[in-house]
Amino acid sequence: MNNKLLLSAVLALSSTSLLASNQTFQASINGWSEPTFAETNALHFGKIRLAAGSACTMDNAGAVTGDCDASDANIQLGGITVSGLAPNSAMNITVSGSSSANLTFAPATTATDGTSTETTADGVASAFTTDGSASDITINVYGQMTVDTALTAGGDYDVDYTVDVSFQ
Numbered sequence: 001m002n003n004k005l006l007l008s009a010v011l012a013l014s015s016t017s018l019l020a021s022n023q024t025f026q027a028s029i030n031g032w033s034e035p036t037f038a039e040t041n042a043l044h045f046g047k048i049r050l051a052a053g054s055a056c057t058m059d060n061a062g063a064v065t066g067d068c069d070a071s072d073a074n075i076q077l078g079g080i081t082v083s084g085l086a087p088n089s090a091m092n093i094t095v096s097g098s099s100s101a102n103l104t105f106a107p108a109t110t111a112t113d114g115t116s117t118e119t120t121a122d123g124v125a126s127a128f129t130t131d132g133s134a135s136d137i138t139i140n141v142y143g144q145m146t147v148d149t150a151l152t153a154g155g156d157y158d159v160d161y162t163v164d165v166s167f168q
Helices: 002-019
Strands: 036-041 055-058 064-066 078-083 090-096 103-112 117-120 126-129 137-147 162-167
Touching: 078 162, 090 103, 090 117, 090 137, 117 126, 137 162
Parallel strands: none
Antiparallel strands: 036 078, 055 064, 055 137, 078 137, 090 126, 090 162, 103 117, 103 137
């Protein structure tokens, strides 16, 4: 009787495996290149008063007010071009200022691709979606510059800012 039971179990196992099947499927992905950045205009506030606490504000047209010399020929709105984007891509654009040994810069920006326009504040991510032809994005940079430590007349001073594009 034990042999009959063993034979029945073997037949049951072999018939089950004969009815099993499988198939292989594929997962796919498209490669996406990172955007490229080019500075088209270097941001320059012109001349500012030397004293600590002096502050200068540049608007989105490049006009300065406050402790800057509004007639300085070096004043220039900053310009960054972001290229290599895919059409209809959702992203966040964040522009963050910083402090150096003497200055603090708090940027404000306007980003446009000719179809959409977004304004940002220092360190705040702004949602942006590229147009259907993936036009380059132009970012105009302006904002507020503050003197933290007294400057020396005739000296050149810089402070960094960072442009970040992160995809959603």
